Amino acid sequence: MGPDREPEKMEPVSADQVTALRRFNRYFTRRIGALDDHYLGQDRPLGEARLLFEIGGAGASLRELRSRLGLDAGYLSRMVRALESQGLVRVSVHPGDSRLRVAGLTAAGQAEVKEQNRLADGLTEGLLSGLDAPRRAELTAALGTAHRLLRLAAITVETVDGASPDARACLDAYAADIDERFPEGFDPGTLVRPHEVSGDAGAFLVAYEEDRPVGCGALRRLAPRVGEIRHVWVHPAARRLGLGRRILDGLEQRATEREFTVVRLDTHATLTEARAMYRACGYTEIPRYDDNVYAAYWFEKRLPGAGAQEPPAR
Amino acid sequence: MGPDREPEKMEPVSADQVTALRRFNRYFTRRIGALDDHYLGQDRPLGEARLLFEIGGAGASLRELRSRLGLDAGYLSRMVRALESQGLVRVSVHPGDSRLRVAGLTAAGQAEVKEQNRLADGLTEGLLSGLDAPRRAELTAALGTAHRLLRLAAITVETVDGASPDARACLDAYAADIDERFPEGFDPGTLVRPHEVSGDAGAFLVAYEEDRPVGCGALRRLAPRVGEIRHVWVHPAARRLGLGRRILDGLEQRATEREFTVVRLDTHATLTEARAMYRACGYTEIPRYDDNVYAAYWFEKRLPGAGAQEPPAR
DNA sequence: TCTTTCCTTTGACTTTAGTCAAAGGAAAGA
DNA sequence: TCTTTCCTTTGACTAAAGTCAAAGGAAAGA
Structure with a gap:
């Protein structure tokens, strides 16, 4: 793959x-x-x-x-x-x-x-x-946890070409997904272009479960040493496993490899779970940094290991 | 079996x-x-x-x-x-x-x-x-719980003849076990006799895991409508599953079937876990009711469904 | 349009897995 | 001592599972 x-x-x-x-x-x-x-x-x-x-x-x-x-x-x-x-x-x-x-x-x-x-x-x-009822409940809960974690463990997150069929399939699904969720719909023309997420400029990650793509995320360069994370998406069948966080981790790793000192991202008003996840992963809210019509919240995170360098002015 | x-x-x-x-x-x-x-x-x-x-x-x-x-x-x-x-x-x-x-x-x-x-x-x-370390720990714990409960679920507790080879094997193991644990040793001559645990007078239960006996318990009649529980034992390889409790439940059920209104038991000073289990299962401490030289604590439990009858005087 | 790649079918096998019954030596019970 | 019961081996099979390669029709890419 x-x-x-x-x-x-x-x-x-x-x-x-x-x-x-x-x-x-x-x-x-x-x-x-x-x-x-x-x-x-x-x-x-x-x-x-x-x-x-x-x-x-x-x-x-x-x-x-x-x-x-x-x-x-x-x-x-x-x-x-x-x-x-x-x-x-x-x-x-x-x-x-x-x-x-x-x-x-x-x-x-x-x-x-x-x-x-x-x-x-x-x-x-x-x-x-x-088993009596309380123990049955305990067993069911334990099996649920084990199932969730085993699935998560078996998912791999890989860097792929932004133009590959798997990447396109994920982006299409992502676009369809949020088109339905955003009251104003979503214009797929605003998705990242393959050249933005290749080489030093960025990366595109796809998560695979049993060889099927079940999630994605993109990293692109906004400015020197500043990355932007976009299109973090998880297939409905793979939600609630903690996969979003893993994709985010992967993207931050790629950002560090590219010597970005900070990553930013924006998110839509309706995506409250996403916002909670970004906060939990160490992102802090910042003022608007782009003119994305879908965005209502902006976040950034300083990357560790990037030394004492100042992030570029906003 | x-x-x-x-x-x-x-x-x-x-x-x-x-x-x-x-x-x-x-x-x-x-x-x-x-x-x-x-x-x-x-x-x-x-x-x-x-x-x-x-x-x-x-x-x-x-x-x-x-x-x-x-x-x-x-x-x-x-x-x-x-x-x-x-x-x-x-x-x-x-x-x-x-x-x-x-x-x-x-x-x-x-x-x-x-x-x-x-x-x-x-x-x-x-x-x-x-998985990251915290999730690995979570998975390990969940698998441990599931393993324990699945084993417990697969164990069957059956009434057997007190003279059967499985019953004797359990009693022998029980005797050897406590002989080692009691500072004063244990005389196997004080074990229940088969006739005490058969028919209306009592019962002998053996727990089987994959057709191997892994625990036992005996019920005998002390006096009209009063039962005594003895020799509740679990094989070392089947401990910490909650099997003792299941055997106890089974014995109480047999007592109810025999229209006993109360069951008593005694326990040795060294068996602190057993004492805790009896308390957790609804047993209350009572004064000495027998002359068992190994006993240091005496308990009893009123059986539900036995109506408003008074237990016989001690 | 012309490869090349995909997907399925078919033929021709091989290996594994499993069954059943007969038989013989050894131990246990009467 | 004389069954009877156990445990293992052997012969004779059967069924299931799996492999490999050739071939042909259909779609996709150059």
Whole structure:
């Protein structure tokens, strides 16, 4: 993917933490995960059961299924055909791109998936019924936290070319997102241009979760030694993980690499969570520094390691 | 195992909790568990790699391996032979019972397991390095909680015959345990007799984790409508899960079924954690009611649902 | 328009994983 | 001592999972 992976944070990982995660992994995979799998494929090979489940209510293209399940193209093709001949799956040509096929469940397929879910739910319920209500709540909370943090840990933030398809896709999504959120709409013409975020002038970061872009952020030079952070965006499905902060950290790192001593940013009146995040990350409010029609608040942050140099006058 | 499984607690399990656990399961098994497996068997079939890992430094009998990994006897036999012919495993006859074989790792086998561990540790470390230190600590804590509660949920508490091998094994372990802990030692002659804990007179509970007994507790009749709880014990490997409390709950349930209106128990001066647990579970301290030479504290609890009846005089 | 790249299908395999039953030596119970 | 029960090995299979390469139609880029 992007050539330039986010530099690792240099705090060492304690061996105890590694051990704890590995112990949990062993226990969980063996005791809980295996159980679920075992019941998933009642009288059907596990591969087929998983495929059926993955196709799900909405259907999916073979290409997507292949990447989600990590299967060989030939193997998948045959399994889909097998399910089709059992009347559980229907395959059709993708409307937009006739190289692709999309698989969807028939009524019989849906019934089987529903039954799978019923069984797995029952199993899970049986497990949970071994705990009283307060402990169940404690378990649910702990699993929620673990899920959130594991996802966050697995996301990588990479420097990409501002003109790359992933960067454009993120910016488009960003633009559509805020166009809906700003009462006055949003003009995509005001987005950063690729040349503004390349080389010494700036950077463009994309966050990837399982090879899918789920967030972005741009850094460009406003003036010598002054950077501006723009378009920090997180995909709705990846919000509340703390990813915005990670992207922001990454951008500040890039700014430091470019010897910027200060970074600025502006934000819209409606984005109150963003404002809170900037404050929490050490940004302080400053007077208007640009003529961005969407902005209502302006912030800046002095970068550490930039020495005792004065920031340029505003 | 035991015929009479602990009645389910009747609080309903919320659908959200079931969904949360299933979602976590899916995510974790696919993303983390699968990764680990994939690296475990670098250029070796997963089954063999798992077997090698399971034999581990201490070695294990084939019988044990079969039950731990849930393998067919023939299949296991062949896999062990394959590893033996690769020089990774050495098989010998069990010294005590020549029907059994024990498998142990050769130097080469140990080196390979060590390498497996190194790889898996590195992978885990890589994952954790995506988080900053406070979040890593949060994740570790959440996984610890989840692990503890999942184990507790998977433990079943069953009524068994007081003379059964599992019951005897627990009582022996209990006796050895407190013999070591009491400064004056412990005379196993004072343990309950099987007839005291059967039928209407009482009950004997054994807690099972993955079919292994990991705790016990006894209930016997002291006087009409008065029960006594004795020998509540938890295996060292299953402590700090909250299992003692569950056994206690189970015993109180059995007491209620037998229409006891009150249960009593005594405890040794050295068992301070036990005393705290009894207090937290609603027991109140009472004067000496027996001549148990090991007892220093006496407690009782009125059972709910037993109506307005007076407890018998002390 | 002409490559080149994508996506899927098909054929031809190989490896892993797993099952079942028969058989034989060893220990435990009657 | 004589079953009966255990534990392991062996033979004979089957099913599932996975791999690799060739090929053909469709879209995208030059």
